[in-house]
Amino acid sequence: MSTSAVPSPKTTEVAAPKVPAYRTDLDGLRGIAIALVACFHIWFGRVSGGVDVFLTLSGYFFIGSLVRHTIHSQSSKIGLGETINPSPRMERLFRRLLPALYTLLIGVAILTVVVIAQTRWQNIGNEILASALYYQNYFLAGNSQDYLAASSVNSPLQHLWSMSMQGQFFLGALVVLHLLAGTIKYLGRRFDGLTRPAAIRAIFGIVVGGVALASFIWAQYRSGIDQPYNYYDTLSRLWEPLVGGLLAIWMPAFRVSNRIRGAVTIIALLLIATCGWWIDGVAHYPAALAWVPVGATLMVIWSGQVADNQPLPSPNRALASKRAVWLGSLSYSLYLIHWPLLIFYLTWRQVDHANFVEGAAILIVSLGLSWLMKRYIEDPMRGGGRSAMAHVRWRAHPRLTYTAAVTVVLVIASLTTAGLIKAWDQHVETTRVDTTNLDPALYPGARALLENAQAPALPPQPTPLGAQSDLPQTFFDGVMSEFDVTTPQVGHYGDPNGTWTIALAGGSHTEMWLGALDPIGKANGFQIVTYVKRGCALTTDVNPPYLERNPYPECAEWNDAVMKDLLRIKPDAVVTNSTRPSISGPGDYMPEGYRHTFDKLTSAGIPVVGIRDSPWPHNDEGPITTPDCLSAGGNAKSCGTVRDSALSSVDPALAYAADNPLFHPIDLSDGICTPTFCPAVVGNIMVYRDIHHLTQTYIRTLIQDFSRQLTAALPWTGPPLTTG
Known part of the structure; x- marks a missing residue:
């Protein structure tokens, strides 16, 4: 392809060597x-x-x-x-x-x-x-x-x-x-x-x-x-x-x-x-x-x-x-x-x-489809090429060429596709099921594990489609900080007139527990302030491998700002996550950055309630997205997780709690898993809304156990709530 210039009559520049017009x-x-x-x-x-x-x-x-x-x-x-x-x-x-x-x-x-x-x-x-x-x-x-x-x-x-x-x-x-x-x-x-x-x-x-x-x-x-x-x-x-x-x-x-x-x-x-x-x-x-x-x-x-x-x-x-x-x-x-x-x-x-063999077959089929695409779509629509069909005209419509016909079909099909997508989006919106008032006799959820409550054979709630929007209230209120935000966005929940204050601080795995903490606060007269950020745990580690992004400097900046604010307002307690899935093997652990954060807070006289992270669904093939798995025909077992592959036999936070009297561990794992298995559906309720976050519907069935453990740690948050 030539890149030489055509000399101007007013210049004596020598043209570059000529090269073939097409390379x-x-x-x-x-x-x-x-x-x-x-x-x-x-x-x-x-x-x-x-x-x-x-x-x-x-x-x-x-x-x-x-x-x-x-x-x-x-x-x-x-x-x-x-x-x-x-x-x-x-x-x-x-x-x-x-x-x-x-x-x-x-x-x-x-x-x-x-x-x-x-x-x-x-x-x-x-x-x-x-x-x-x-x-x-x-x-x-x-x-x-x-x-x-x-x-x-x-x-x-x-x-x-x-x-x-x-x-x-x-x-x-x-x-x-x-x-x-x-x-x-x-x-x-x-x-x-x-x-x-x-x-x-x-x-x-x-x-x-x-x-x-x-x-x-x-x-x-x-x-x-x-x-x-x-x-x-x-x-x-x-x-x-x-x-x-x-x-x-x-x-x-x-x-x-x-x-x-x-x-x-x-x-x-x-x-x-x-x-x-x-x-x-x-x-x-x-x-x-x-x-x-x-x-x-x-x-x-x-x-x-x-x-x-x-x-x-x-x-x-x-x-x-x-x-x-x-x-x-x-x-x-x-x-x-x-x-x-x-x-x-x-x-x-x-x-x-x-x-x-499968890959070779995919390549061969791809080549065949690509040839058809070029022969009947690309070449004609470019205005010719090798395709004689570019100028074919139908007798009934002498002005309708192949190119024009394909253009019309593609435009109509594209508009139809866009319309169907919009209609599906609206359908998803309207299929959301209000699970806040489910009959506990029909949908016991965690009570099926904790109290051996019986559940009749019913389709689980929320539905796989509805689970996608079964989110904490912070999401809808816009106080969940996105990845690029470094300034904390504070939400207010529980009893706004309460004399006691709990700060719920951390990433989305902390945020999801608002579904249990908010009603407990409203019932027992304490207020809740939230400091939550997407993919960002409460940690002193800078760019640790366990965060959702690496590097993630916005998380470190946000953590610094949150810590300054917590030390300034001195809440009566901070609730956050205390563990994560192990990076190199089965079970879970407490990252060192979590320990340092807890040390800073408790040294300032602020009690910390550490919630053990919920098991992240997976099998030998990798992570499991529960709604997708169930929607594709899976069930509570085939979409579930072997417990000891996700959780260690003992809560890793217990060792730290033994040395720090202001740190109080909460472990809700027995309300999510049997002694050996963590099902995808428990008590007719879908446990997860995506790859590792619990549905708010399921968290509400854990309120009683959460309240019991919280009151044992912080007596002023009681008495424990009951359900049913």
């Missing part, structure tokens, strides 16, 4: 990149670096095209038309990207209903809309969804973050560079030198290079602060396509032998092929280590940029082979299709990994 070796590089992406997704559960190759190539082609068109629009002068008006190029961009994407989204919507549990429909529906409108990367980042290896619990649209990022880049680059071209045209009326090819390249290069440098610095900075968000962030990723664009603006024209160029290509291909093994892309991209696949891609682009009378180096000729180019031509469709096909298969089979 088929880069199509072959696309083929290698998509093969790596698909294979690593299917078999190895790692990031390959193939996406970074795509991003770099996208910038090289897209920005290069914009710059060349600006220079060649009218000799050395910037002309009107597409140079200033981006509409024609935007139309081509939409025709190239949207039809295949929307076809995939329609297919995903259909397969979601057929294969995936109803409890996941709402979230996948939201991701369909996010993908269709090209903000899927920020939807995933905002929902704190790390880019995880493929399994049955993954979203079938997780991979579309990169499509959204590229779409944002294309649109932003198109607008900014066309505005820049318009500015050059306007100023060129007074300063003729600005419209010379060299000046145009210099201006575009300075702007693109400056933004790329700022983006890279931002990516490097954010990698140490919030890497899960950084991975998806367009601002952090921009430098990858922009450095490709820089190479299109300025291509080094060194006179180098083909032997050296070939060696450069081989080294680059080895780096691209192997970097997925020795770089953890999820943990390090798009910061400095992303230069490995990005830099290797730039090396391949440069090594194949030869003059007309010079043959391509042998490795580049291999990339330009028929099979490699054919695979590269399918790269867009294959990228779209392979991941959801893998996720739907794993979900249907109820497994988390595909073996070699």
Whole structure:
């Protein structure tokens, strides 16, 4: 693809060597990149670096095209038309990207209903809309969804973050560079030198290079602060396509032998092929280590940029082979299709990994579907290609072409899908069951374990759909601090006129106990203030591995602020969690950062009530999302957990309590588990609302046991409440 300038009549610049109008070796590089992406997704559960190759190539082609068109629009002068008006190029961009994407989204919507549990429909529906409108990367980042290896619990649209990022880049680059071209045209009326090819390249290069440098610095900075968000962030990723664009603006024209160029290509291909093994892309991209696949891609682009009378180096000729180019031509469709096909298969089979034979079958089917997508969707909608059907007209409607018909069908289907998603969201809202007044004789919940209460055969409450919204009141009141918040948001519950005060402080596993503590406070005349933050336990540890995010500096800042406030107001007690699941094995433990926090509070004369964390559902295959498991046909046992795999035989907080008289442990495990097993449903009530949080419905059935243990620790909170 030529990057040379057309000389102006007013300049003596020498044009760069001419090169082929189309780089088929880069199509072959696309083929290698998509093969790596698909294979690593299917078999190895790692990031390959193939996406970074795509991003770099996208910038090289897209920005290069914009710059060349600006220079060649009218000799050395910037002309009107597409140079200033981006509409024609935007139309081509939409025709190239949207039809295949929307076809995939329609297919995903259909397969979601057929294969995936109803409890996941709402979230996948939201991701369909996010993908269709090209903000899927920020939807995933905002929902704190790390880019995880493929399994049955993954979203079938997780991979579309990169499509959204590229779409944002294309649109932003198109607008900014066309505005820049318009500015050059306007100023060129007074300063003729600005419209010379060299000046145009210099201006575009300075702007693109400056933004790329700022983006890279931002990516490097954010990698140490919030890497899960950084991975998806367009601002952090921009430098990858922009450095490709820089190479299109300025291509080094060194006179180098083909032997050296070939060696450069081989080294680059080895780096691209192997970097997925020795770089953890999820943990390090798009910061400095992303230069490995990005830099290797730039090396391949440069090594194949030869003059007309010079043959391509042998490795580049291999990339330009028929099979490699054919695979590269399918790269867009294959990228779209392979991941959801893998996720739907794993979900249907109820497994988390595909073996070699299954993976090979998924690849073959993906290739076949990709060819069909390209043949009947991509090529016709782009305005031709090899497909003769692009211009087929029906006799009854002579103006209705194949392209127009497919467009109409996709638009109607997309609108219908969006409408169904909205209707499903409304259905989920209306299917919420008020479980606050369930008949305790029919729905004894924890009493079935604690008191051997009998439960008749009834469908459990809440329903799997309703469980998703069975949340603590703090969520609805907006006093649960989100991940990026460092200033405590204080909620007020219990008896507002109470003379005693309990501070409920910690993460979501502390927050969920408000469902028991609030009614106890109202009945016994003490007030409750809440300091709760998502994924952030009350700890002195900075970025410990047990937190939901790592690193998580906002948690440390929030903890410092909460501790200062607690020491200032001196509540009559602090209630928080005292244990967590063990990181390296079965059972649970008390982290050292918890101990130091308890030491600080009790040293100030503030009693601490430590609630043992509830068991986190899991089996040999991994974590269990209870509503999904039950919705997919599971039961209390198949969706449950062996007790000693989640809980140690003795509450780990007891040893600390023996040395600190102001620390009072509470253990509600016997109200959640039998001596050997923790069922998913107890006393006709679903125990968990997600992967490890108890439903508020179930917590309300633990009020009596909670109140009894709380009164034993803090007599002023009694007398114990009773239920039934």
